[in-house]
Amino acid sequence: MTQIITSLSEISDRYDALFVDLWGCVHNGISALPEAVAALHTYKAGGGKVVLVTNSPRPRDSVAHQIKGMGVPDDCWDTIATSGDSARAAMFRGIVGQKVYFIGEDRDLAFFTPLKIVEDAIDIQQVPLAEAEGIVCAGPFDPMADPSVYRADFLYAKAKGLKLLCANPDIVVDRGETREWCAGALAQLYTEMGGESLYFGKPFPPIYDLARRRLAALGVDVPNIGILAIGDGIQTDIKGAMGEDIDSLFISGGLAAEQTKTSHQPDPDALSDYLKKEMMSPSFAIGQLR
Incomplete structure (x- = not known):
């Protein structure tokens, strides 16, 4: 059963390392959340x-x-593992081919920065969809547009047998008070249409493998029992933690604030109903990271 706590310090001495989600936990897409920074x-x-x-x-x-x-100050964290890094490594190994059609905003073009850690990396070329061997999706061209606008392109891509590499499995995020679509929503649509989508972020294993390697690079050996995952995504952060057999702290005041009736803290009954509906069982829950 999920235990509602009032602060990270209530349980933090049980864990030697934290795997902490950023958006909705440490910042809101615009600015840092002071209580979360202080807790870290x-x-x-x-x-x-x-x-x-x-x-x-x-x-x-x-x-x-x-x-x-x-x-968010540098001294409240030790290292970072991103879905982008995990997915980039796969892309440069040719998982979706050499010629790729890119879906994303200009700010996401850093995804194509060469990775020195990949031996014999292929030379990735961005091409129009008609010339592509695969698709790389970092996010929608317009995060406010419904994913269904991609249906025609996805029908064509599916017919060609193209794989879609999803660099961000999140379905939505909240930028301040505005909800935006993410790459995960497009990959979900492509899969529903019969296409093949490849994922490297939460809740899938590759990003946790990367996180463990980054943790080991700090010179510490932490078993699963000593790791606590923190996040507001029930189907990403919490599902991923459960799949990796690590404890989790659900931030109910993020994406699920309405469903869990969270202001300062979640309503216990609403939280219980929400978790039953999602079929997830985080170890702990709190309104906001503090």
């Missing part, structure tokens, strides 16, 4: 390691620069 500072002061595990399609250096601009 306190945790690190006690000797714990913080790995930011994000479904951002960007490289980790780009994410570090982005969140610093939002007011």
Whole structure:
């Protein structure tokens, strides 16, 4: 049964490392959440390691620069694992071919920055859909447009047998008070239409493998029992943690604030109903990371 807690410090001494989601937990897409930053500072002061595990399609250096601009200080985390880095490694190994059709905004073009860690990386070329061997999706061209606008292109791509590499499995995010579509919504549509979508972020194993490698690179060996995953995505952060057999802290005041009737803290009955509906069982829940 999920235990509702009032602060991370109630349980933090049980864990040597945190896998922390960013959007909805540490920032709201516009600025840092001060209580979350303070909680991470306190945790690190006690000797714990913080790995930011994000479904951002960007490289980790780009994410570090982005969140610093939002007011998330460098000293509240230790390292970053991004869906983008995990997916980029697969792309440069040719998982969707050499000639790819790119779906995303200009700000996501860093996805194509060469990766030195991939041996014998192929030379990726961006081409029109008619010339493509595969699709790379970092997000919609317009995050406010319904994913159904891609249906015609996806019918064509499916007929050609193209695979779609999804660099961000999130379905939606909230930028401040505005809800936006993510790459995961497009990949979901493509799969529903009979196409093949490949995922590398939460809740899928590759990003957790990357997070563990980044944690090991810090010089610590932390077993699953010593890791706590924190996030507001019930079908990404929490599902992924359960699949990896690690404990989780659900931030109910993020994407599911309405369903869980969260203001400062979730309504226990609403939270229970929501978790039953989603068929998920996080170890703990809290309104916001604090």
